[in-house]
Amino acid sequence: xxxxxxxxxxxxxxxxxxxxxxxxxxxxxxxxxIGLLVYFLSFDRKPYLYQSNLxxxxxxxxxxxDSPASQEYRALSKNIENLMNxxxxxxxxxxxxxxxxxxxxxxxxxxxxxAVLLKFQFTRRIRGSSMKSRIDQILRxxxxxxxxxxxxxxxxxxxxxxxxxxxxxxxxxSRPDLMSLSYERIIEGTQAKAGDWxxxxxxxxxxxxxxxxxxxSNTWLLTAAHCFRNVRDPRRWSISFGYSLSSPEKRANVKxxxxxxxxxxxxxxxxxxxxxxxxSVTFTKSIHRICLPEANQNIPVGSSVYVIGxxxxxxxxSSVNILEQGGVEIISNNDCNSLEQYNGLVRPGMICAGKPxxxxxxxxxxxxxxxxxxxxxxxxxxxxxxxxGYECGLPNKPGIYTxxxxxxxxxxxxxxx
Numbered sequence: 001x002x003x004x005x006x007x008x009x010x011x012x013x014x015x016x017x018x019x020x021x022x023x024x025x026x027x028x029x030x031x032x033x034i035g036l037l038v039y040f041l042s043f044d045r046k047p048y049l050y051q052s053n054l055x056x057x058x059x060x061x062x063x064x065x066d067s068p069a070s071q072e073y074r075a076l077s078k079n080i081e082n083l084m085n086x087x088x089x090x091x092x093x094x095x096x097x098x099x100x101x102x103x104x105x106x107x108x109x110x111x112x113x114x115a116v117l118l119k120f121q122f123t124r125r126i127r128g129s130s131m132k133s134r135i136d137q138i139l140r141x142x143x144x145x146x147x148x149x150x151x152x153x154x155x156x157x158x159x160x161x162x163x164x165x166x167x168x169x170x171x172x173x174s175r176p177d178l179m180s181l182s183y184e185r186i187i188e189g190t191q192a193k194a195g196d197w198x199x200x201x202x203x204x205x206x207x208x209x210x211x212x213x214x215x216x217s218n219t220w221l222l223t224a225a226h227c228f229r230n231v232r233d234p235r236r237w238s239i240s241f242g243y244s245l246s247s248p249e250k251r252a253n254v255k256x257x258x259x260x261x262x263x264x265x266x267x268x269x270x271x272x273x274x275x276x277x278x279x280s281v282t283f284t285k286s287i288h289r290i291c292l293p294e295a296n297q298n299i300p301v302g303s304s305v306y307v308i309g310x311x312x313x314x315x316x317x318s319s320v321n322i323l324e325q326g327g328v329e330i331i332s333n334n335d336c337n338s339l340e341q342y343n344g345l346v347r348p349g350m351i352c353a354g355k356p357x358x359x360x361x362x363x364x365x366x367x368x369x370x371x372x373x374x375x376x377x378x379x380x381x382x383x384x385x386x387x388x389g390y391e392c393g394l395p396n397k398p399g400i401y402t403x404x405x406x407x408x409x410x411x412x413x414x415x416x417x
Contacts, residue, residue, distance in 0.1 A: 047098075050118045050135055051161040051169075054080065054142070055152040057111040065105045065112065068171050069291040069381040077102035077377060080114055083146060088118070091138045096120045101377075103170045113154075115169055117161065132158045167283045172216075173291035173379040192243050192323040197308050199290035199382070200323060202240040202248075203275065203368055205231060209245055209319050212309045212369025214382050215289045218280040220415045223368030224385050224402065225263040225273040232257055239277065241287045243323040245310055249286045253278040258414050260407070269347050271387045272402045273368075274414055290372065291381040292417065295408035299383050303330045305353055305373045307386065307399065309366030315391050319365040326360040328353045328371075331398050341396050349406040351384050354398025362399045363392035371401045 056076075064072040084100035091097070098119040105114050118135065135158045142151050175195060201213040203223055211227035221239065231237070234254040242249030256276040263270045281287055299305075307326050310319045336352035337344045346352060353371055354361060362369070371384030384401030391397065404411075411417060 046122060048120045048122060048131075049161050049166070050120070050132070050158055052116055052118065052135070052139060052158045053154045054114045054116060054139075055108045055111060055154055056080075056114060056149050057108070057152060058148075058150040059112050061105075061107040061112045064294075067291060067294065068173055068377075068379045069293050069375070073105060074375055074377060074379070076105065076112075077114070079147075079149065080116065081377070083142060083149070084116060084118070087141055087145060088138055091141075093120065093134060093138065096122055101174075103166070103174065111150075117166065132160070167285060167288060170283070170288065171291070172289045173374075173381055175285075175288070190325060192308065192325050194243050195286045196243070197323065197325070197370075197372075198284075198286050198288035199380075200243070200308050200369065202245060202310060203227060204238045204240055206236055207238060209240070209310055209365065211365070211367045212311075212386060213239060213275060214368075214370045214385070215241075215281075215287070216292055216382070216411075217289055217415065217417050218283065219277050220417060221275040221277070222370075222382065222385060222404070222411070223273050223275055224387055225259045225271045226265060226268070226387070227368050228257060228259055228273060229265060232259070237275070239275065241281070243286075245319070245321050249284070250281065252281060260410065267345075267347065268350070268388045268400065270349060270402075270407075272385060272404075272407050272410075274411070276415075290370065291379060292408060292411065293381045293383060293405045295405060297405040297408075299330055299351070299373065299405075301330050301332045303373055304328075305330060305371050305383060307353070307360075307362050307366065307369065307371050309362060309369040309386065311363040311366030311369075312392075313363065315364065317364070326362075328355055328360055328399070336398060336400075341398070342390075342400070346400060349403055350387065351401050351403040352398045353384065353401060356395075358393045358395040358397065361389065361393035362386045371399075 064070040067073060080102050081100045088094065088097040098121055101117045103115050103117055105112050139153045175198060199215040201215055201221055202209045203211040203213040211223055213221040213223040215221050234257050237254040239252040239254065240248040254275055255278040258274040260270040260272045305328055307328055308323060310323060312318055331352040331354060333346050333352060336342055336346045366386045369386045370382045372380050372382055374380045382404055384403060387400050387402045389397060389399045
């Protein structure tokens with residue numbers, strides 16, 4: 001009898017190495033696919049900026065709304081931003097919306113007109129017309145939820161905007177890229193990045209860095225009077241913009257130098273000067289003006305402020321090439337005039353700033369540069385001008401700065417700002 005045969009033919013077994021290869025390849029392909037998907041959905045988010053104008057008809061325009069550093073401007077802007085932030089976060093664009101930022105307030109008829117930037121982030125390309133329509137629909141909701149403000153949305157006003165346009169409409173004190181500053185915190189300071197301090201300038205004698213200077217308009221800069229102790233001829237001075245001395249963003253010639261008429265070199269009193277440019281500068285992402293505080297405005301003791309400059313790291317050292325920044329605190333003039341500190345040498349029109357144990361300080365080459373502070377909306381104002389101090393970074397010897405609010409009226413008289 002024949003043995004019953006097996007149905008069909010015998011199968012060939014696969015090589016285990018081949019099986020392992022295909023399994024590993026499949027896992028790798030799957031992992032790469034998932035990784036790319038996660039990246040494009042979560043990380044490849046591109047920023048988009050839109051600008052809109054809101055007319056607030058029940059707010060009267062006053063001169064205080066000229067300055068983003070004023071309490072009135074700050075309060076109104078904060079109300080507008082809070083309203084827009086809450087409205088957009090609750091909308092169908094809530095996950096893409098980042099924040100609103102008021103960049104200027106001007107007279108309206110009636111009331112005031114606030115120019116507002118709206119920042120979004122999307123993971124894919126968007127259709128401009130569709131996006132404008134969606135933003136406009138959400139803005140219309142503001143009219144019904146504006147609280148004490150009466151808001152009109154100007155027709156066909158939502159526009160996609162560019163960095164160039166932002167630089168044109170920002171009044172002062174904002175970095176035009178509207179990104180948060182890297183708070184790495186010029187002895188013991190850190191290097192700044194391009195665009196961190198767009199109002200910082202280098203005052204140069206015969207094209208060599210001599211002092212810092214502070215851009216307060218497209219034609220005027222603040223600096224220290226003692227920078228011109230030896231040379232006052234404008235033709236020998238120039239201005240360099242940008243964070244690198246060796247690769248400046250722009251150079252400009254000086255038309256006029258105005259030194260405070262009551263400057264006293266022996267006591268450092270009235271150590272303030274103005275520099276007028278021969279031609280106005282165009283504001284860009286890297287060149288922009290800082291805000292001026294109001295006349296006789298007070299800065300609280302203990303406030304965190306920043307000193308910026310290309311000064312040396314030690315007394316008698318050389319200037320650095322890349323702009324540096326250091327965080328210090330406001331010290332009361334009473335404490336600064338104590339026996340162990342400056343023993344009464346700090347006069348009205350001066351302000352002290354430093355660290356209790358020293359270390360972070362301005363030094364040679366930083367003179368004329370800004371002591372700057374940001375408010376709650378990240379609008380920066382210049383409160384002091386690097387003036388004098390005993391050596392650099394020593395304990396109980398903080399930096400002494402010309403107090404800008406004390407000279408605010410003089411600045412206006414000379415410049416119209």
